[in-house]
Amino acid sequence: MTEIIASSTTNTSTFAQRTTDAVNDPELRKNFRAAMDFLIEKRQSVFDSDDELQRLRRLGNRIRSRALSKLPQLLQQLETNLTNNGIKVHWAETPEQANAIIYQIIEQKNASKVVKGKSMVSEEVEMNDYLIERNIECVESDMGEYIIQLDNEKPSHIIMPAIHKTAEDVAHLFKKHIPGTEYNEDVDFLIQTGRKVLRKIFYEADIGVSGVNFAVAETGTLCLVENEGNGRMSTTVPDVHIAITGIEKVVELLSDVPPLYSLLTRSATGQEVTTYFNMISSPRKEGEHDGPREVHLVLLDNGRSQAYADTQLRDTLNCIRCGACINHCPVYTRVGGHAYGTVYPGPIGKILSPHLLGMEETKDLPGASSLCGACGEVCPVKIPIPDILLRLRQESVHPDRSGQSEYKPTLKGQGAKYSSKEHSLWRTWAMVYSSPRMYAFISFLATRFGRLMPRRLTPWGKARTLPQPARKSLHQMVKERQA
Amino acid sequence: MSIRDQILGRLDAALKNTNCQPLYAEHEDRSVVTEYYQYTPEQRVERLTKMMQASHSEVHQVSEKNWPAKLLDLMQAKQLNNLVIGDNTPHGQQLTNHWKEFDETPDLKSCQRDIEQWKDELFHNTDAALTGSRGGIAATGSIIVWPTPEEPRLISLVPPVHFILLRASTIHNSFAEVMALEKWQQGLPTNALLISGPSKTADIQLTLAYGAHGPRELIVLIVNDMETR
Numbered sequence A: 001m002t003e004i005i006a007s008s009t010t011n012t013s014t015f016a017q018r019t020t021d022a023v024n025d026p027e028l029r030k031n032f033r034a035a036m037d038f039l040i041e042k043r044q045s046v047f048d049s050d051d052e053l054q055r056l057r058r059l060g061n062r063i064r065s066r067a068l069s070k071l072p073q074l075l076q077q078l079e080t081n082l083t084n085n086g087i088k089v090h091w092a093e094t095p096e097q098a099n100a101i102i103y104q105i106i107e108q109k110n111a112s113k114v115v116k117g118k119s120m121v122s123e124e125v126e127m128n129d130y131l132i133e134r135n136i137e138c139v140e141s142d143m144g145e146y147i148i149q150l151d152n153e154k155p156s157h158i159i160m161p162a163i164h165k166t167a168e169d170v171a172h173l174f175k176k177h178i179p180g181t182e183y184n185e186d187v188d189f190l191i192q193t194g195r196k197v198l199r200k201i202f203y204e205a206d207i208g209v210s211g212v213n214f215a216v217a218e219t220g221t222l223c224l225v226e227n228e229g230n231g232r233m234s235t236t237v238p239d240v241h242i243a244i245t246g247i248e249k250v251v252e253l254l255s256d257v258p259p260l261y262s263l264l265t266r267s268a269t270g271q272e273v274t275t276y277f278n279m280i281s282s283p284r285k286e287g288e289h290d291g292p293r294e295v296h297l298v299l300l301d302n303g304r305s306q307a308y309a310d311t312q313l314r315d316t317l318n319c320i321r322c323g324a325c326i327n328h329c330p331v332y333t334r335v336g337g338h339a340y341g342t343v344y345p346g347p348i349g350k351i352l353s354p355h356l357l358g359m360e361e362t363k364d365l366p367g368a369s370s371l372c373g374a375c376g377e378v379c380p381v382k383i384p385i386p387d388i389l390l391r392l393r394q395e396s397v398h399p400d401r402s403g404q405s406e407y408k409p410t411l412k413g414q415g416a417k418y419s420s421k422e423h424s425l426w427r428t429w430a431m432v433y434s435s436p437r438m439y440a441f442i443s444f445l446a447t448r449f450g451r452l453m454p455r456r457l458t459p460w461g462k463a464r465t466l467p468q469p470a471r472k473s474l475h476q477m478v479k480e481r482q483a
Numbered sequence B: 001m002s003i004r005d006q007i008l009g010r011l012d013a014a015l016k017n018t019n020c021q022p023l024y025a026e027h028e029d030r031s032v033v034t035e036y037y038q039y040t041p042e043q044r045v046e047r048l049t050k051m052m053q054a055s056h057s058e059v060h061q062v063s064e065k066n067w068p069a070k071l072l073d074l075m076q077a078k079q080l081n082n083l084v085i086g087d088n089t090p091h092g093q094q095l096t097n098h099w100k101e102f103d104e105t106p107d108l109k110s111c112q113r114d115i116e117q118w119k120d121e122l123f124h125n126t127d128a129a130l131t132g133s134r135g136g137i138a139a140t141g142s143i144i145v146w147p148t149p150e151e152p153r154l155i156s157l158v159p160p161v162h163f164i165l166l167r168a169s170t171i172h173n174s175f176a177e178v179m180a181l182e183k184w185q186q187g188l189p190t191n192a193l194l195i196s197g198p199s200k201t202a203d204i205q206l207t208l209a210y211g212a213h214g215p216r217e218l219i220v221l222i223v224n225d226m227e228t229r
């Protein structure tokens, strides 16, 4: 299960290799293209008024920016209100700490069975692997997550984790892993099969784990957005509910929720609303007949405070994880989610992962963009993703930034993409271009002998036809005209 | 220093280093969340019905008096053998009294017990549930359900069929509007829900399938209480 992550984060050449493989897989490209076209169209159809969309985006951006402008204060308010409501709050700096907290709760309860609603943060900390290593059964209950867990895979999309699989793939998987299941590629049949298996899991689970879409500081409320009902099951049936989320998910006011919720569902899947909006404010109270007796919230930093330290990079934390930037990304559509090698793929992954994993492991990501700008245009909270990508490109080749006049913190792994060869190449380029004589000399050489250059001189030339220098330079032609 | 204090300390330092000033909600123009969703009472019923049907819910108009009979018809037509109700709610009592007059009605089950006592029965031997609701939202076709000790959280989730009673007079324009009007921020229950259709998923090949983990069918009985009010 960790294979994809491990290979990507330890081997520098694999990102290129994986994207090459992905691009050469026509079936994969066709599937992603079709799925993304569908989602793009759905989104378009649900925002019928552009005026409303733009105003709502401005408000969404403002709400998120306001939350970030007083994040430490809101986190403390959230903690106080949750605690008053009977929900226990835990803080984790690293994935290891988050997993240890969760494991400790499980141990205290003498529990052995965990059922999980959809949670990208639990993917980020690789909670399943951690618990399974400690003999805790941990089953994904979101249909897409369940399918890929059976196949030992990671999600390829943050909203649609199994988008890379066809119904046939799932039919084969179910036949192989669920005893007594015939091969049948009818989607209704497959979903009903999953429902049956997972009902039993919900029934028996001691602990339910979920993510959080919005944590409301004002009321101490955890909000979950979903269509399937597995989120409600995971947070209601087991005796203990553990929610895990990033520290940036807090919003100030309850009234901040409706606009963000509307932006989220419409941007993500083009739905006016999801089937369930689930607001949890306390564990089971005296006199109530069901619901967990304990509710915990684990707040995870994992590099988020690094993004927070910089005015421009802080915008990354406005994200409400709708996936629209992914759906509209021409790079994602061609290479799919696994090629990135990170839990969060696509544009949001490229700007978030460097903080979570450090730049050594993600140095190729900011460059893997054509900067077409589609992501920034659709982002419901107006994150300027292309600008942030450019900034990260700079940081990836610059060593230490500290000591500059404008405050810019040093990022983890800053300068990891720096290469002395590339650096001197650019310096030479700058030298040539700032000296008219040298420029004239080089263009003379290029126009006379440029055609003799080997075709595969650079990695750039591997997949492209190298341009042929013209026989006469522009300068030369202008001079001739003037003469 | 605890992990909590380290994280908060870093965030505080970041605000100071970047000279970040707090923003305030009072300066925001929020009209966009309500402006596009203004309806007359009749339009609200219409819009909610249309939206809920589009998300695969069944919607019926009923009266204060006849809804128990309608529910009985629907139960029989769908061949459902038993129904969970909150038997000490007013609507639970109305239903019980009405059904007493018939010889053959589906079994009524009470949910006035801790889940631990009847989890097996709820999961494996319950066909349908009836709950009341706190209101509706016309803009998105949603029903507001705040589970109570009388009608706990799981009965609107575990049985394959969920009937909801919704009074037409309680349908509001939008989520933002009802939340503000009823001042939800002053006190939320253990669990507050919006339910906007039967459980569904599109996780396999983006093909929509109903009855993922929650009810396969959501049947809304809109009680016409407008004239009486």
Ligand code: SF4
Residues within 6 Å of the ligand: A267, A318, A319, A320, A321, A322, A323, A324, A325, A326, A347, A348, A375, A378, A379, A380, A381, A382, A383
């Ligand atoms: S960056 Fe914007 S578009 Fe992308 S997932 Fe986050 S909120 Fe959605």
